[in-house]
Amino acid sequence: MFCLNICKKAINLSGKYLAYAEGIAHFIMHLPPRRKPYSLRTGLIISRVSDIWHRGAAWIIGPLLVGLLAVGLAFGGEQAAKLHAQMLKISPYSPLVVMPLGFALLFYLGRRFFPGTQGSGIPQTIAAIDSTGTEKENALLSPRIAVGKILMTLGGLSVGASIGREGPTVQIGASVMHMFYGHGPFQNPETRRILIMAGGAAGIAAAFNTPLAGIMFAIEELSKKHVFNANSSTLVTVILSGLISLAALGNYTYFGSTGAYLDWSSGIWAILLCGVIGGASGGCFSQLLIASSSKLPARVTSFMQNRGVLFAALCGLLIAILGVCTDGLPFGTGYATTRLTLEDSGVLPWYFGISKMLATILSSMSGITGGIFAPSLAVGAGIGDNVADLFPNMATHSATVLLVMAAYLSGVTRAPVTSFIIMMEMTDSHQMLIPLMTVSVIASAVSKMICPTPLYHKLAERFSVPATANLQPSR
Template sequence: MGSEYANRLNRQITEAAPWSPLLFMPAGFALLAYCCNRFFPGSQGSGIPQTIAAMDVSGDEKRSSLLSMKIAAGKIVSTLGGLCMGASIGREGPTVQIGASIMHMFYGWGPFQTAAMRRILILAGGAAGIAAAFNTPLAGIMFAIEELSKKHVFNANSSTLVTVIVSGLISLSLLGNYTYFGSSGAFLDWHTGVAAVLSCGIVGGVGGGIFSKLLTASSFNLPPRLAALTKNRRVLYAAVCGLFVAILGVCTQGLVFGTGYAPTRLTLEDSGVLPWYFGLAKLLATLASSMSGIVGGIFAPSLAVGAGLGDNLADLFPSLATHSAVVLLVMASYLSGVTRAPVTSFIIMMEMTDSHQMLLPLMAASVIASGASKLICPTALYHALAHKFLPLPQRLQGEGKSAQGELNPEK
C-alpha cells in the first residue's frame, strides 16, 4: 500500500511540474545513497543478492550485516523514498530481504540453532517476500526453491518445504485473492503458436541477458577511474544516475518512473498504446537506478520492460499471435532472462494475470529465454552480485578454486 501512495505522489508532482524531476531526482538519489551507506549499510540494491549470500555463508554464526531488523527498517523507508523520487525500481527485491530479515531474527531461539535451520528461516522469509509483493504464493515458493536454494539440496520432504508453503499461504490470507495485473483473456494455441513462443523467448531472453550483462559489468568490470568514482564518490555517482533517470523521465512524459505498473497493465488490456521507445527507455532507467546503489528491486521494472518489448514485437509482426499473448510471453521471457529462474518467471506471470490457459506457452518461452540469456551472460545475475556480499575469506576461497579450475562461477 505504501508503494502505491509513493507512486501516486510522484505522478502528482511530475504532472504539476513536468521539469521538476531534473531538480529533485539527483538530490533525492544522492540523499538516499548517503542514508543507505551511513545509516543502513547492507540495504543497498535489490536485497535478493544479500539474501542469497546469507544462505551461502558457511558456518552457523548469526550475522547482522546482511539480514537484520535495522536493515529491514531501512529497506522499507528507502524503497518508499526511491518510489517517491521516481526511481525505476520495484518492491519485490526489498520484500525478500525484509521477509528474510524478519525470519532470521528467530535464528538462535529454540530449535533454530544450526546452519540448516538458518537457511530454512531465510528461505521461508524470502518466499513470503515474493508472495507478498505480488500476491503470488506459488511463485514465492518456486523462487525460494529455484533461486535462493540453488546451491543447496532442497529436500521436498523436509520442514523447509512446509515452512515455505505456510509462509506463502499466510501472505495470501492477509492480502486476499487478487491478481496484480487483473485477469487476462490472452490465448495461444499450442500447436500453431510455436513461432510466437520461439520469437518471444529469444527476444525476451536476449533483452534480459543484455540487462544482466550490463548490470554485472557495472559492479565488477568498470574502467578503473569510473570504478574509483563509484567506490569513493558514491553520493555523487548516485546523483549522476538520478539525473540520467530524470532526463529519461522528462523525455518520456514520466512513463519510465516508478514500477511501470500503469503502462504495463494498459498494454496487457490492449487499452493503451505505448510509444515504440518505452521498452528501451525503461531498461535504461532501471539499469541506472540499480547502478546508483539506492534501494530497489528489478522484478516489476523488468516486467514493464518486457511489456514494452512485447508491444514492439506485436507491432512488427501482427500475425504472430494476439497482442496480449505476445506481451505476456515476452514479459515472462524477459524476467526469465534477467533472473535465470524460468519456473518462477512463468508461474509469476500466470498468477499475476490469471492466465492459466497460457501455461504451456509461458513455460516454453521462459525456458528458451533462460537459455538465450545464458549465452550472453553466463553467470546468473543475483548470484554474481551475491558474491561480493560473502565474507572475504569465503570470496577468496571461491576465487582460488576458480583459478585452479575446480569452480567456475560462470556456470
Template structure:
C-alpha cells in the same frame, strides 16, 4: 526402571516444547512478514502516485527532485544502512551461505529492514525506476532471522528455515502469489532445498499469502486475461519472444555484473568509486532526462504501464522498453535500495508490445505476456519462477505451456550471453565484502 521412564518422558516433553516454540516463531514471523509486505506495498504505491503528480506542475521538476533525492538516499544508505543497497535478493542468498552470526547481521537485521523499506519508498517518491519485490525478500528474511533469538534453532534450521522461509514469504505477499513464493524459494534462494525445512517454508509462505489476501483482497496485479495461444503457427510467438527476451535480459544482467566487478570505464568509473554520493546525483539527472524523453513513463515501478500494455489501453512510445531498461539500469547502478522485478516485467511487456507489431500470427495480449515472461526469465535466469509469477499475476492458466516454452528458451539464451546468474553473482560479491577473516 521408573526413573529411566520418567527421564524419557521429561526429555520428550522438553523436545515437544522446543518444536512448538520453533513452529510459533515460524508462524508468527510469517504473519509479521505478511503485514509488513502489505504496508510496504501500500506505502510504495502511495509514494509512486505522489511522484506522478509532479510532472503535472512542471515536466522539468524531476530534473531537480530526482538528482537531489538519489543523492540523499545514497548518503543515508552508506551512513546508516550499509547492506541495504540494491535488490535485496543477493543479500538473502548470501546470508544463507554465511556461517557467522555477525556477518549475517550485516545484511539481515531489523535496522536494515527498516532502512530498506523507508529508502525504497523515498526512491519511488523521487522517480527511481525500482520495484519493492526484491527488497521484500530481504525484509522478510531479516524479520524471520531476527526472531531466531526467541527459540533454539540449529544452524541448518537457521539457514534453510528462517532465512529461506522469510524470503519466500516476502515474495508470496509482495506479488500476492503464494505458489510463486514456494517456487522462488526452491529455484532461486536455495539450490539444495531440504526436505527437513520444506514444510516450514511452505507453511510460512501460505500464512504470509493469507495475510496479504486478507488485507488486500483476491486480486492480480495485471487483472484477468483469458487470452490463449492456439496450437498452430501462433506458437512461433513463444519461440521468437523467448529468443528476444533471453537476448535482452542476458545483456541487461551482463552489464550489471560487469559494472559490479570492474566498475564503469573512464571518468565515470572514478566518480562512481571515489564519490558515490555525487555519482548518485549524476544518475538522478540521467534518470530525469530519460523520464523527460519518455513523456514521464519510465519513472516508478512500471506496473501501470505494463497493465496498460496488456489491456491495450496504453499510449506509450515504441521506445518505451529501451528507455525503461536504461532507467532501471541507471537506478540500480546509483546504489539506492530497490529491486528490478517490477521494472523487468514492465520492460518485458514493452518488448512484447513491439514484437506484437511484427507478428500478426498471434493475439497482441498473448505476445505481450510472452514478452514479459521471456525478458524476466532472461534477467533472473529462474525460468520456473518467471512463468509462475506471470501466470499468477495475470490470472491466466490457459497460457501456461507457451509461457513455459518462452521462459525456458529465454533462460537458455541468456545463459549463453551471461553464464553466471545475476543474483548468485551479486550474492558472491556481498559475501566477499562482509565475510569476517577466518
C-alpha cells in the same frame, strides 16, 4: 561325625543364602529405572515447552509479520507513486531538481544508517544463505535492515526511481524470519537456511499475491546451491503471509485477467520468436548490470567508490533527463503502463522498453535501494509491445506481450519455472500455461549464452565477504 554334620549344614545354609542372593540380584536388575529428580523433570518439561513456543513463534508469528510488512510496503509504494505523480503535475521538469537531490540523499542515508540495504535485496538474501558466519548474516538480515529497506524503498519510489518493491520484500521477509535464529530449536546452520528461505518465499508470495511462485522462487533461486528440504515450513510461511495479503488487499491478480490465448498450431512461431527475443534482451540486461558493478574502467570505478553521493546524484539527473524527454514513462515501477499494454494495443510508444531498461540500469548503478523485478516486467511488456506491432498476425497482442514478459523475466533471473508461474498467477492466464513454460525455458537457454552466470548469484558475490566492515555499499 559331629563335625561332619555341622559342615554339611553349613554348606546347605550357604547354598540357600547364595540362592537368596541371586534372587535379590535378579530382582534388582529388573527393577524399572529410577525416576529423575523433580528438578530434572521440571527442566525437561520447560525445555520442551520452550521449543514449542519458539517453533510456534517462528512459523506463525513470523509469517504473519512478513505479510503485514509486505502489505504495508505495498500500500506505502502506492502512496509514494501518487506523491511522485503530484510532483509531475506541478511541473514536468521538477524531476531535474528532485531526482539528483533525492538520489544523493538516499545514497547517503543508506550508507550512513542502513548499510546492507542497497540494491534489490535478493543478492543479500542469497549471500546470507550461503554464508557460515553469524556476523555476516546479521549485517545482511536484521530488524535494522528490514526497517531501512522499507524506508529507503519508499524514498526511491517517491522521487521516481525505476525500482520495484518485490526484491526488497524478499530481504525484509528473510530478515524477519532470521530473527528467530539462535533461539529454541533454531541453532544450527540448516535451520538458519530454512528460516531465510521461508522468509524470502513469503516475501515474493505476499508482494505479488502469487503463493506458488513464492515457493518455486525459494526452490529455484534461493536454494540453487543447497538441497531444499523445507517444504512444509516454507508452505506454512507462504500460506500465513498470503492470508494477511488476502485479508488486506483481497483476492486480486497483480495485472488483472488478460484472457490471452494462444493456439499451438498457429502459435509455435510466436513462442520461438518471443523466447529468443525476450531471452536475448534479458541476458543483455543482466550482463550490463553485472558489468556496471564489476567491469567498468578503473577511473569510473574509482569515482563511484570515492564520490558515491555525487555519482548517485548524476544517475538521478540522467534518469530525470530521460524521463522528461519521454513524458515520464521510465519513472517508478512501470506497473500502470504494463497493465495498460496487456489490456490494449497501441498505448505505448516504441521507445518505452529501451528507456525503461536504461532507467533501471541507472537506478541500480546509483547504489540506492530498490528491486528490478517489477521494472523487468515493464521492460518485457515494452519489448513485447514492439514485437506485437512488428508481427501483428503472429498472435494476439496480449498473448505476445505476455510471452515476451515471461521470456524477459526468465532471461534476467535464469529461473524459468518461477518466471512462467509468476506470470500465470499475476495475469490469471492458466490457459497459457504450456506456451509460458516453453517460452521461459527457451529464454533461459538463450540468456545463458549471453550471460553465463545468473544475475542474482553474481551480484551476491559482492556481499560474500567475511567482515561486516566490507558490507558497506561500494558506491
